[in-house]
Amino acid sequence: MPAIRDFEAAARDRLDPAHYDYFAGGAGDEVTVKANEAAFARLALLPRVLRGAGSPRLGVTLLGSRAAMPVLVAPTAFHRLADPEGEKATARAAAAAETIMIVSMAATVAVEDVAAAAPGATLWFQLYVQPDMAFTEAVVRRAEKAGCAALVVTVDSPARGRRDQDVRNGFEDLPEGMRCENLHDGDPESVRPIDMSPAISWEHVDLLRRMTRLPIVLKGVTHPADARLALDHGVSALYVSNHGGRQLDTVPATVDLLPEIVAAVGGAVPVLMDGGIRRGTDVVKAMALGASAVAVGRPVIWGLAAGGECGVARVLELLRDEVEHALTLCGLASPHDLEPGLVRRC
Ligand SMILES: Cc1cc2nc3c(=O)[nH]c(=O)nc-3n(C[C@H](O)[C@H](O)[C@H](O)COP(=O)(O)O)c2cc1C
Numbered sequence: 001m002p003a004i005r006d007f008e009a010a011a012r013d014r015l016d017p018a019h020y021d022y023f024a025g026g027a028g029d030e031v032t033v034k035a036n037e038a039a040f041a042r043l044a045l046l047p048r049v050l051r052g053a054g055s056p057r058l059g060v061t062l063l064g065s066r067a068a069m070p071v072l073v074a075p076t077a078f079h080r081l082a083d084p085e086g087e088k089a090t091a092r093a094a095a096a097a098e099t100i101m102i103v104s105m106a107a108t109v110a111v112e113d114v115a116a117a118a119p120g121a122t123l124w125f126q127l128y129v130q131p132d133m134a135f136t137e138a139v140v141r142r143a144e145k146a147g148c149a150a151l152v153v154t155v156d157s158p159a160r161g162r163r164d165q166d167v168r169n170g171f172e173d174l175p176e177g178m179r180c181e182n183l184h185d186g187d188p189e190s191v192r193p194i195d196m197s198p199a200i201s202w203e204h205v206d207l208l209r210r211m212t213r214l215p216i217v218l219k220g221v222t223h224p225a226d227a228r229l230a231l232d233h234g235v236s237a238l239y240v241s242n243h244g245g246r247q248l249d250t251v252p253a254t255v256d257l258l259p260e261i262v263a264a265v266g267g268a269v270p271v272l273m274d275g276g277i278r279r280g281t282d283v284v285k286a287m288a289l290g291a292s293a294v295a296v297g298r299p300v301i302w303g304l305a306a307g308g309e310c311g312v313a314r315v316l317e318l319l320r321d322e323v324e325h326a327l328t329l330c331g332l333a334s335p336h337d338l339e340p341g342l343v344r345r346c
């Protein structure tokens with residue numbers, strides 16, 4: 001299959017329709033879901049010529065973690081709905097691509113088992129802070145012990161997004177035999193439901209900083225004022241995301257928000273982003289506008305549903321090849337050479 005669109009079509013054919021809708025869908029009228037992709041189409045690339053750049057090198061280092069390409073696996077829940085091996089298959093494919101997988105707190109395989117299935121994989125752990133901080137700490141300790149190299153704290157979810165299609169489909173819970181395996185304190189008998197709480201505040205970020213030595217990445221920042229506050233609270237990186245349009249509908253496309261956040265951060269910490277990346281040219285546009293790297297959510301799920309570990313590996317390989325090709329055609333030796341002058345709004 002030559003493009004991520006083909007994987008989406010194959011995934012749609014294979015998945016239970018309610019599960020496809022859960023993966024594909026977003027909040028409200030899905031204005032933001034559509035905006036994320038449409039915004040990339042409105043950006044044009046203006047290549048340079050005769051630069052003698054040679055073949056591009058794609059590697060990046062983020063918070064001490066090395067990745068062979070600037071495309072990470074975003075945290076997404078419930079991989080066993082897409083493939084029986086679930087997050088284990090995704091982790092093996094990420095390891096083969098030598099990129100970073102951010103394991104969701106709502107994974108259907110325990111983080112310890114994900115790590116064991118993919119020795120050598122670079123894993124980061126995504127956390128929804130739970131109001132019970134003792135429980136939150138127990139989960140953080142599990143992630144540390146499993147070898148995760150950073151903590152990605154999702155802050156765009158003080159409540160769960162309203163997803164009409166899930167309501168129409170009656171999709172409320174995982175099927176029998178599947179559960180969120182990271183939602184216990186070390187005793188697998190004690191799995192809890194995720195508590196998305198509007199009480200979570202900057203104080204919790206401070207508590208987390210004192211709790212762990214892992215670098216903290218704040219995921220779901222969209223307002224420049226929050227980007228500045230995040231720096232005051234000592235986070236190690238920002239991750240611009242509107243949760244793939246699944247939380248607050250009508251938030252702008254992330255690639256349109258990126259320049260303001262990058263300006264607010266002023267180079268103090270790396271800025272990651274996700275939302276609507278489907279092509280290598282999208283990666284190049286986001287990095288030209290200041291992203292240190294990007295992440296992909298649904299494309300990985302489409303690969304997993306279409307072909308298990310091999311499907312994810314192919315999706316990541318496609319993106320890698322497309323980024324390399326786009327950089328070559330832009331006359332650049334590395335993603336580090338990208339700059340805003342290569343992008344025009346049309
Ligand atoms: C099915 C699905 C499940 C997700 N689960 C999580 C999650 O558990 N934690 C989280 O922080 N973000 C979650 N996200 C959001 C992704 O991390 C990411 O922000 C989003 O998918 C990026 O947009 P894209 O799908 O267009 O690449 C999920 C997204 C999808 C599509």
Ligand SMILES: CCCCCCC(=O)C(=O)O
Pocket residue numbers: 077106194243246
């Ligand atoms: C009941 C578990 C909720 C998991 C949330 C996963 C998620 O973030 C998503 O967008 O879906």
